[in-house]
Amino acid sequence: MIGIGRLGRLTLIGLPFAWLGLFFLVPLLIVLKISLAQSAIGIPPYTSLFFDDGSGLKIQVSLANFVLLVHDDLYLRAYLGALGNAALATALCLLFGYPIAHAIARAPKAWRHLLLFLVMLPFWTSFLIRVYAWIAILKPNGLLNQLLIATGLITAPLPLLYNAFSVELGLVYSYLPFMILPLYGSLSALDECLIEAAADLGARPVRAFLAVTLPLSLPGIAAGSLLVLIPAVGEFVIPDLLGGADTLMIGKVLWDEFFNNRDWPVASAVAVVLVAALAIPILFAQKFLEQERTA
């Protein structure tokens, strides 16, 4: 804006930049630093980076934690487990979310905002509580099993809880709005005329969808997938509440290392590897979100 002046610019940019620098970027560096330290008794419960052994300031780093991550296959399994669950959840979100987003995008204009609002509303009501609600539904004597038994479809309760099924259900349930919104954005920006042109040129509805709609909604698909995949990989609450003994996800492992084992350096190492693994998807997500904005 004309005339806002250097001081004004400095404040407007500098204030949030300094805040985020201090409370987001610096902490990430600290995580890196502590992942190179050793667990110790005391407060804080890790060895410090610098130490003075009488002959000057020295740096002590240890890669022991990373070595542990490589050797103990618990961590590898947890990473892969998290990735697998998250990827499956992303695919399911896409599968279920696409028709919903499409239906909203094609709904009469007056309804669209209301429908979007209804999609977003669960997202704004406690995540924790909604996940917890599924426990009551999926328990052996929970509502779903009761319903199935009552209608005679099954005779014994199905094991619906504390396994991969409930974890996937929980993930899809929680992250579905994150898929629907970018998809809706892409689909609503799609010019109806293009579909009509395809039909005019002889394409049947399925063909028109595959040849026109789907490719043009790819930005939305990409953005939505990243918005689901990345946070889902590090998800903790869902595996903890809905997962069983054999559910191994890295978010839960990190939590356990930190709170139960009190091993901060190992937890930090887990975090560093997780961020490194997610770095490329995160950068992609940033690119897509920027594109969506300027599109």
Next chain:
Amino acid sequence: MTTAVVRARMALLEIVGASKWFGATLAVDDVSLSIECGELFALLGPSGCGKTTLLRMIAGLEIPDSGRILIDGVDITASPPYARPVNMMFQSYALFPHMDVAGNIAFGLRQEGMDRRHIAARVGEVLALVQMSDYGARRPRELSGGQRQRVALARALAKMPRLVLLDEPLAALDRKLRAETRIELIGIQERVGTTFLVVTHDQEEALGMATRIAVMNRGRIVQIGTPAEIYERPGSRFVADFVGEVNLFDGELTTGFNCLALTVAGFDRPIPLPSDTLLPEGAAATLALRPERLQLCRERPGGFAVAATVSSISYFGGASTVHLAAGEGRLLKARLPSADAGCLSRGTAVWASWLPDDGVVITR
């Protein structure tokens, strides 16, 4: 000279050598202009000619890369927009949606620190001027396009600026409203006495409204004059062609038939030039002839005339434009009252004639 006379002679707005680059494009190229107090001045030109950029530089929304802008002799080139005695009526009106009409108009007055009673009085005054007195409490979204325009004008006049800038004021209005609004604008300007600078691409608008016009093309001013001067005496090919319809004859000077004439390709005889032409033999020149100057008749008239065939007639209500094929592959345009054109049809053979002084010689 006494100071009073000097002050009276000082132009209200003076632009000296202003230029502005946008990346690799030179939008405004060394423009110099001066506008007197009380004028209704028009900047006319096709889109991309730099007129809006020039307007924004006067308003302070763009800073020129070189040159100076002076108001009442004071250099305001580097002044921010809120420090200039200039107000603008935006093409899109730019009315603040979260304020009512009175609030919009009062906004500028509040920035001056005027007290509430004076503000209210002034707001009432300008609303009456644009005949929107009952609309003070309405919101912009409740108004029609024409009403919003009046509010935008009132808002620009409220602070009694030295210069009011109008960016394509009639562009958004339909044809009938355009004519009425044009007359109203002139009336308001005369009543208030403020200097107006109007930017437009519509030559009809410029000719009908302005006391003086500057024609711009590709960032430069090509001609400044009264509407009559611009129309009757275009100084360049561009002006002749851009403002109104015109017949253009390119050729070389020759002497003969006791006057200077132009040998033009496609015509078997040279075309006589106006009596005041002062050009050497052999010089290249262009003759511009307005369509309404052509006379068409079936029999060959005395004096200079060209044989032609009617190729099409465009009917415009009161008048019609007749396109003629003449000479070898040449097209002429004539404008006649429709009653006279009624007897003509495609293929009719006519004689087109005009007086030598009807044309204008252009050397650029």
Next chain:
Amino acid sequence: MTGRHGVTAWRAGALTLGFGFLYAPIVLLVVYSFNASRLVTVWAGFSTRWYGEFARNEGFRAAALTSLEVAVMAASLALVLGTSAGFSMARFSRFPGRPLFGFALMAPLVVPEVILGLSLLLLFVAGESLIGWPQSRGVMTITIAHATFGACFVSVLVRAQLAGFDRTLEEAALDLGARPWTVLMRITLPGISPALVAGWLLAFTLSLDDLVIASFVTGPSATTLPMAVFSSVRLGVSPEVNALASLFLAVVFVLVSLAFWLMARQERRRPDPSPVPQAPQAGEG
């Protein structure tokens, strides 16, 4: 058949299933919060007993107040930071460190919460041992954490709304004598008020709802509502939590509907866009 607007069987079906899936647990929670029986499986008649139990529960009450306190402060802080950030990204196309800034604004939106929580806690611990601040973790540290990711959400909303904002309004204000800060306060911010309201409410809700980050950065003195619910739930399903959930839902529903209504009203207030283009692009005219 070819994709016209309107309701078709397919679309109605998709929407019904989708919304059914999304809302079923919520509806069930609300229904069972009025269940006189402790057991989910048995319906023993209508009762508001659990609401009473919840209200009497000291732990939950204290946690709820803490959560509200944190949420209000964090949302307000997030609003200021996020609006400033969103404005900077939208209006200042070049400044040193812009790519890093953009990354820092976007990354917290996708990075897993455990990482955000862990890293902030480590910062606070390091801070405590190096410079003595923060002395104890609790409400303040949770507020800082929530304000940080809240700001990122607000900046997205603000940036999106600024993209569609008519800049000739700002030019007109400048032209009429307003200084740049006045233009910002009186024209621009009111013009993007839907984003500001929605942003505050979003940051508020996210703060209220956060479990993981709060668990990491809190101290012995502060327990937030999600933390209280989590520890309660781990011990088994408890009906007071149903009552809490329903109350929570009701509050959020009211707030969000309010925000939605305000935004819809703002949309209706806007005049129809004029048929002429807005401020000319550089090089035109």
